[in-house]
Amino acid sequence: MNTRLDSEDSGITHHDPELPPDTKGPHSRRLGLVAVIVTFGGLLFGYDTGVVNGALDPLTKDLGLTAFTEGIVVSNLIFGAAFGAMIGGVLSDRHGRRHNILLLSLVFMLGTLGCVLSPSWQVLALFRFILGLAVGGASATVPVYLAEIAPVERRGSIVTRNEVMIVTGQFAAFVINAVIFNLWGETDGIWRLMLLVAVLPAIGLFLGMLRLPESPRWLVSQGRDEEALAVLSQVRTPERAQAEMAEVHRLAEEERVAKTAGRVDLGVRWVRLLILIGAGLGICQQFTGINSVMYYGTQLLGDAGFSGDSAIVANTLNGAFSVIGIAVGVSVINKIKRRTMLLGGFALTTTFHLLVGLSALLMPEGTAKAWFILVFVVLFVFSMQATIGPLVWLILSEMFPLKIRSLAIGISIFVLWFANALVALGFPPVVKAMGISNTFFAFAAFGVLALLFIATCVPETKGHSLEELEDDFRARYS
Known part of the structure; x- marks a missing residue:
């Protein structure tokens, strides 16, 4: 499942003002670090949707699943994601992208631990739904944060990293499941260890986001121009940061119009x-x-x-x-x-x-x-x-x-x-x-x-x- 909502050279005509070039420097490394930390949300998205693949056989034996209850356990995460995408978008607009990703990292942890400790398939299905809320929220928030903090010339390539992290997360789940199953496949409840691995990137996402800034575009939409300029100054040259404020104002206004019409x-x-x-x-x-x-x-x-x-x-x-x-x-x-x-x-x-x-x-x-x-x-x-x-x-x-x-x-x-x-x-x-x-x-x-x-x-x-x-x-x- 992919989540890309922006692309460079997408064919959409933008009215971009003349901006100083996006030259390389310490700010580029800072932007790269931001992209790595934020796309842990995509990694979790991929791992949590893929981990059930290898965990399902031992889980079925342990909890006595039928073909129908297997479908419920697996699909509950996806139903949760549908609602999480809607709720996540609203919370992101109201409280900020960074705030929402921090909240999602806690929901990822709660949902994962609840799944790991589930005594029955009914409880597991409940916590899979909760985990789905985080997955859906990440699908709605992470690409938006990346698109809003990236320079326009690199927006598509930076947003695309989230897609890569999603499929990487699924691949990682398959590989980790294969390793765990082949080493300890006969151990009772081994599926719980497979699911537990997802706690690590969730902790990494939470700790990393504590040190990251808010989206400059969201800050401008809240009238917090000085904070927005300070954020841009972390990931742009000083000249580019100043010049880009006008562009951020324009994009924030477009976003406002998009949400008040329709x-x-x-x-x-x-x-x-x-x-x-x-x-x-x-x-x-x-x-x-x-x-x-x-x-x-x-x-x-x-x-x-x-x-x-x-x-x-x-x-x-x-x-x-x-x-x-x-x-x-x-x-x-x-x-x-x-x-x-x-x-x-x-x-x-x-x-x-x-x-x-x-x-x-x-x-x-x-x-x-x-x-x-x-x-x-x-x-x-x-x-x-x-x-x-x-x-x-x-x-x-x-x-x-x-x-x-x-x-x-x-x-x-x-x-x-x-x-x-x-x-x-x-x-x-x-x-x-x-x-x-x-x-x-x-x-x-x-x-x-x-x-x-x-x-x-x-x-x-x-x-x-x-x-x-x-x-x-x-x-x-x-």
Whole structure:
């Protein structure tokens, strides 16, 4: 799951004043340190969504889970994240980005410790929901903090670090699970140790944020100009800090306008259709089934024919190729048209869905079948993370007019999280009822529908300003 809401060279036209160049110096190292500490939120996001993958088998045996209660335990975190994203955005605007990230680090700790100490699956599901509030809050707050403290020339690359940390967190969860399981797999309650590891980055995030400044853009929005200038002076040259204050004022005013308009505009037909397209993109992204692999990959590979030890090790390839895919996607995302790359991504993922399904249906049971399924699942993960994952977030950040942008993105992200939760809830019982082959054929069918939806409804946003996109939608749907 990606969280990028800003990108350099995104195709949106900004009215930037002349600013002194962003030269290197001690302030650059300070900015780099800020980015590392804040993206611990993304690392926690990734670890907490990925750790259940390897922990689920011992957890199921320990707490007596069924296919349905497995889905509840896993998906409760995602349902929590949907609400956490909304609540986190409100608290972030009211009390500040830094304040909210500090609060989230405490919720990460509380949720993790509650999960580790849970005596039953019901209690575990409750604390997974609490943990989800932190995950969703991080998805709404961390990219905003990074975008607001980074210089405009580096904003996209710095915000993108959070995406990299998310998939790195998932990969780390897979690797740590594999190590723990292979060393102490026979120990009762070993899944508790797997979950406990997440406390360490949560503590690091809390201690690190105590030393970091507030977002200068939020400070300006609160009329605290002197504090905003002091923050900018930490991460810019003195000349650049002074010159950038005017830009920060402009961006804060745009944000204010975005939040005071929008709800009235929901009565306008083209606005409603645009928000429906944004929500549809979120559903299409999640119904690729990417998070069924990221949450249940070890079980999926076990069902495919791998032994328990081998499945948890083989699943680390999903994490590794997720990281590689994101790296490839970020490197090419501004060189290809959005719709072209999105259609290509869905064509690839749908093809690999079919290949997984055919392998599961037609090949005889054995090692060869397990390896074929693993290869096609890994290629699906790579294709997804290199195209659809980051692209959907980028298009959402580009397609909405400023006056409805905050509201529209909020609705789209909520729908995206909710679709994620439905896939997480439904995957175990669906696989049990239909088998691997029919489940992946169903994902392929959703892929075909997504291709039709993108080809007929999704606008091209690369190289178009917000004003041009708004004019186009007014003309087409008014």
